Amino acid sequence: MTTSKGPRDIDFCRVCRAKVEEWASITDWESSTSQEFRLGRCADCGSITTAGDPPPIHAYESGLYSQEDPIGSRLLRRILSVLDHQVVRWLRRSNIPAGGRVIDVGAGSGRLIIALRSAGWNAFGIEPGLRSSSQAIARGLPVSQVSLEDYKNSDLDAAVLWHVLEHVEDPRAALIRISSWLKPGGGILVAVPLATSWQARLAGTNWWHWDVPRHRTHFSEQGLRTLGRDLSLTVERVHYLSWEHGPAGMWMAALSRLGLPSGYPFRVLKRTIRPKFADLPRVLVGAFLVPVALCTELLAARWRAGGAIAAYYRLPLNLPSSAVVAPQTPGLISQFTPPHNDGCTPP
Numbered sequence: 001m002t003t004s005k006g007p008r009d010i011d012f013c014r015v016c017r018a019k020v021e022e023w024a025s026i027t028d029w030e031s032s033t034s035q036e037f038r039l040g041r042c043a044d045c046g047s048i049t050t051a052g053d054p055p056p057i058h059a060y061e062s063g064l065y066s067q068e069d070p071i072g073s074r075l076l077r078r079i080l081s082v083l084d085h086q087v088v089r090w091l092r093r094s095n096i097p098a099g100g101r102v103i104d105v106g107a108g109s110g111r112l113i114i115a116l117r118s119a120g121w122n123a124f125g126i127e128p129g130l131r132s133s134s135q136a137i138a139r140g141l142p143v144s145q146v147s148l149e150d151y152k153n154s155d156l157d158a159a160v161l162w163h164v165l166e167h168v169e170d171p172r173a174a175l176i177r178i179s180s181w182l183k184p185g186g187g188i189l190v191a192v193p194l195a196t197s198w199q200a201r202l203a204g205t206n207w208w209h210w211d212v213p214r215h216r217t218h219f220s221e222q223g224l225r226t227l228g229r230d231l232s233l234t235v236e237r238v239h240y241l242s243w244e245h246g247p248a249g250m251w252m253a254a255l256s257r258l259g260l261p262s263g264y265p266f267r268v269l270k271r272t273i274r275p276k277f278a279d280l281p282r283v284l285v286g287a288f289l290v291p292v293a294l295c296t297e298l299l300a301a302r303w304r305a306g307g308a309i310a311a312y313y314r315l316p317l318n319l320p321s322s323a324v325v326a327p328q329t330p331g332l333i334s335q336f337t338p339p340h341n342d343g344c345t346p347p
Ligand SMILES: [Zn+2]
Pocket: 013, 014, 015, 016, 017, 018, 042, 043, 044, 045, 046, 047, 223
């Protein structure tokens, strides 16, 4: 087992730039090397930072991120297409006009674009990963293979970052850039795992949403609000229950407490671990825990501690979008190139 180290160590919070303190070491369970990565926690906003350099490209090509279809992929895709309606419902509350131009940043193979276009918006996406963008284009979806820093546009009504911002090396710079593409009064929906969630506390270092080193920042709600405040974006709404990530994450947190590996069900479906006969008693107990996990996650969401959180930011109406404050560390979004799997939704 090796431990992360390198020039880009834990010094400052990627969200608010405050000093961070050593917090924990988490294992990359997607990698055969079982490398450990150090995490630092910000005393100001409570967000957590993964230390070390950004992951190499191959970190997105194995395990849950691999190209191989999981067991039951058709059923899973159908379930996810139903769950995508939650994103549509959230955006409808923001009064985006019919036919409005909505960009999905980090669009993967275009799953969310299908839902947004079905809702009547002119949705399109950017995706830096060759594999995922090629899949989207082959399906006839308007996805460009381009990184965030190389993309330009203007007068968009809204942007969606569905489980993308946690992969970005500099979330502040990324939001500033995206803001420059929007109309005054435009909106940005940002969904991320919540590092201060009940399920993160229950699973501890085995929480599957740590996903190191691919997840660079592990946001708190305060962190998302701080980002908005610092960038002159109004936090119009915060959602605490994600049907896609919340209940499943809570269930897997419970399974990890039974001694099963992090992300056990999805990793079995993705064939990255082979179930053992010795696991059977814990799997049976785990099956009974499904309704318990669901109820617990609903309760957690009521207490603003669901496993994933989504903030809807609104640009000021009376300012051109280019007036959003300039990045303090230009160039740090250059690492926004994760060729991920439909918004890091495994399997
Ligand atoms: Zn912070």
